[in-house]
Amino acid sequence: MADLGTNVRYIKGIGEARAAALEKLGITTLGDLIAYFPRGYEDRTQVRPIRELTAGESVCVRGMVAADLTAYRISGGRTIAKTRVVDDSGSLDLVFFNMEHRRDALHQGDVCVFFGKVEDNLRRKQMINPLFEPEGRQQVTGRIMPIYPLTAGVTQGLMARAARQGLDACADILPDVLPDRVRQHHQLCRIEYAYENIHFPESAEALDLARRRLAFEELFLFTIGLERLRSRREVVHVPPCGGVDMELFYRALPFTLTDAQRRCVEEALADMRSGTPMNRLCQGDVGSGKTMVAAACVYFMVKNGRQAALMAPTEILAQQHYQGLAPLLENLGIRCALLTGSTTAKTKRSITQQLESGEIDFAIGTHALITGSVAYRDLGLVVTDEQHRFGVAQRAELAAKGDHPHILVMSATPIPRTLALILYGDLDVSIIDQLPPGRQPVQTFAVTGGYHQRVYRFIRKLVGEGRQAYIVCPMVEENDQLPDERKAVTEYAKKLQSEVFPDLKVAFVHGKMKPKEKDAVMAAFAAHETDILVSTTVIEVGVDVPNAAVMVIENAERFGLSQLHQLRGRVGRGRHKSYCVLVSDNKGEENKQRLKVMSSTSDGFAIAEEDLKLRGPGDFFGSRQHGLPSLRVADLSCDLSLLHETQSAAEQLLAADPALKNHPLLKARVELLFELNADAMN
Numbered sequence: 296m297a298d299l300g301t302n303v304r305y306i307k308g309i310g311e312a313r314a315a316a317l318e319k320l321g322i323t324t325l326g327d328l329i330a331y332f333p334r335g336y337e338d339r340t341q342v343r344p345i346r347e348l349t350a351g352e353s354v355c356v357r358g359m360v361a362a363d364l365t366a367y368r369i370s371g372g373r374t375i376a377k378t379r380v381v382d383d384s385g386s387l388d389l390v391f392f393n394m395e396h397r398r399d400a401l402h403q404g405d406v407c408v409f410f411g412k413v414e415d416n417l418r419r420k421q422m423i424n425p426l427f428e429p430e431g432r433q434q435v436t437g438r439i440m441p442i443y444p445l446t447a448g449v450t451q452g453l454m455a456r457a458a459r460q461g462l463d464a465c466a467d468i469l470p471d472v473l474p475d476r477v478r479q480h481h482q483l484c485r486i487e488y489a490y491e492n493i494h495f496p497e498s499a500e501a502l503d504l505a506r507r508r509l510a511f512e513e514l515f516l517f518t519i520g521l522e523r524l525r526s527r528r529e530v531v532h533v534p535p536c537g538g539v540d541m542e543l544f545y546r547a548l549p550f551t552l553t554d555a556q557r558r559c560v561e562e563a564l565a566d567m568r569s570g571t572p573m574n575r576l577c578q579g580d581v582g583s584g585k586t587m588v589a590a591a592c593v594y595f596m597v598k599n600g601r602q603a604a605l606m607a608p609t610e611i612l613a614q615q616h617y618q619g620l621a622p623l624l625e626n627l628g629i630r631c632a633l634l635t636g637s638t639t640a641k642t643k644r645s646i647t648q649q650l651e652s653g654e655i656d657f658a659i660g661t662h663a664l665i666t667g668s669v670a671y672r673d674l675g676l677v678v679t680d681e682q683h684r685f686g687v688a689q690r691a692e693l694a695a696k697g698d699h700p701h702i703l704v705m706s707a708t709p710i711p712r713t714l715a716l717i718l719y720g721d722l723d724v725s726i727i728d729q730l731p732p733g734r735q736p737v738q739t740f741a742v743t744g745g746y747h748q749r750v751y752r753f754i755r756k757l758v759g760e761g762r763q764a765y766i767v768c769p770m771v772e773e774n775d776q777l778p779d780e781r782k783a784v785t786e787y788a789k790k791l792q793s794e795v796f797p798d799l800k801v802a803f804v805h806g807k808m809k810p811k812e813k814d815a816v817m818a819a820f821a822a823h824e825t826d827i828l829v830s831t832t833v834i835e836v837g838v839d840v841p842n843a844a845v846m847v848i849e850n851a852e853r854f855g856l857s858q859l860h861q862l863r864g865r866v867g868r869g870r871h872k873s874y875c876v877l878v879s880d881n882k883g884e885e886n887k888q889r890l891k892v893m894s895s896t897s898d899g900f901a902i903a904e905e906d907l908k909l910r911g912p913g914d915f916f917g918s919r920q921h922g923l924p925s926l927r928v929a930d931l932s933c934d935l936s937l938l939h940e941t942q943s944a945a946e947q948l949l950a951a952d953p954a955l956k957n958h959p960l961l962k963a964r965v966e967l968l969f970e971l972n973a974d975a976m977n
Contacts, residue, residue, distance in 0.1 A: 299326035333441035579727030581864025601675025841869025
């Protein structure tokens with residue numbers, strides 16, 4: 296008898312060849328197969344009269360074949376076969392390419408159900424290569440059919456047949472991890488019904504029931520796993536930090552911290568005094584002052600006699616942090632060092648020795664901080680900048696250089712609080728929701744491509760006043776091939792240099808460049824050696840250039856709202872009035888709404904909420920590297936209320952049974968899901 300770990304090749308009707316094809320999709324066991332859910336569905340239940348068909352829709356038609364197929368050859372050695380079907384309301388042409396075998400399947404007078412996409416062909420509608428079955432013997436029409444993500448060598452038909460065989464093989468062995476009390480209280484269907492109807496729904500209502508059950512289970516497991524991670528973290532005891540007179544630090548600053556910054560500092564210091572390791576996310580808009588929160592924590596830790604380290608994703612950002620923080624902290628008696636990939640071998644040896652002996656209190660750098668030879672005398676605080684560029688593993692690798700050090704993560708990507716619970720579930724969240732006084736909002740305009748000449752004149756005017764400009768263009772896609780960002784950026788930069796701004800200095804940067812090349816281009820721009828920088832979103836997390844006063848974003852419809860806001864944050868960082876110009880010819884209502892939001896608010900959290908409504912969480916999850924289990928069914932843009940429901944259910948269950956002793960199946964599934972994270976966080 297099969298179990299969920301059985302290799303799919305042993306499932307009746309699959310065999311070696313199909314198993315090899317399925318392996319390309321990551322499907323090797325029966326459990327993998329039934330958990331490989333459709334990405335969408337085709338409703339083949341609606342049969343429409345021919346007269347009511349509309350071009351562009353995919354629909355079923357019941358009709359009689361008016362004539363035998365007529366086949367002939369066309370250019371390139373291909374064949375084409377045609378016939379016509381009729382019903383009481385009209386006629387429809389059927390066209391089959393390279394499918395001569397259909398000649399034996401369709402004959403004049405046959406009554407069949409056809410499914411396909413309707414197209415206009417002069418006076419008459421047509422379907423190209425439709426599916427068809429004799430009426431009364433239907434298997435692929437008259438039902439809601441799953442549409443699966445595929446790879447080369449795997450067709451929808453193969454996938455659907457394999458899923459059917461998989462479900463039949465495990466009908467009686469599906470374990471239900473949800474406790475009966477939870478399932479009944481939340482009116483959820485049984486697991487067998489959910490799996491059957493997520494793959495082959497009896498109706499739209501059955502699909503909704505199945506989806507809700509599986510989404511609930513996914514979020515329930517997720518919430519329990521996160522709570523278990525937190526509880527494991529909290530059982531670690533470290534010596535609590537002592538009191539430090541923070542007023543000395545605050546008085547040394549050339550400005551006053553905002554109330555939001557002070558609140559975040561106090562939350563972090565309370566963590567470090569608690570006797571358990573801090574794991575905190577400090578999240579705030581571009582320019583909200585996260586770095587000063589980190590500086591306060593570094594000061595607090597060093598005055599407690601321990602060391603601190605700050606890791607940034609690029610050399611240029613590490614240098615920027617060093618230039619901003621070292622003078623301030625060294626005036627307060629804190630010895631600082633910069634350690635990156637380009638640090639000379641001699642200097643690196645010296646810094647490594649001083650870190651190990653404790654002569655250096657605070658190291659700022661890139662992943663060079665976690666290379667094998669670097670050791671610390673007593674690393675008490677780890678700060679990582681821009682969390683979405685680091686994974687849990689890298690954070691853990693730096694943390695492993697100390698004995699359960701406190702961890703502070705800084706992120707400039709505003710995320711709705713509910714989503715932050717999922718993205719950063721292993722962290723406590725502090726939010727800086729205030730900008731420092733005097734910071735001017737970036738004035739934002741949405742225009743069409745017809746305004747290009749005016750935009751170029753505006754750039755020229757600002758450059759003439761001594762300012763600099765960014766121009767961001769998205770990657771282009773040609774002939775359905777992979778996007779070529781190198782071509783998009785270099786060709787646009789060449790055109791601007793030769794045709795539009797021949798007297799100015801235009802540079803370009805893209806993600807395919809080597810890190811040193813990118814850093815050199817950014818450093819030259821920061822030093823005002825170039826006037827205009829053409830880039831892809833590689834500058835989304837970039838060096839601070841206070842002199843840059845205009846950001847032009849081409850094809851703005853191709854970016855998510857949060858990404859647009861992040862890009863806009865590259866300007867307005869100095870004392871000059873700054874501008875963002877969003878160029879888009881997309882006249883769709885959704886795009887108009889997005890551009891209206893961007894033009895009317897500079898509040899990153901309001902924009903993130905709107906992005907979640909308009910596009911769902913894809914924008915936030917797109918570059919996710921934190922190692923938490925992915926969500927396959929739950930959609931956070933639609934399932935926020937379900938998330939709250941599952942959190943409540945999980946809290947109640949864990950309050951009664953914290954170690955899940957009475958729920959061994961649930962415990963095993965959670966530990967399997969969170970295996971990597973449990974290792975990383977302990």
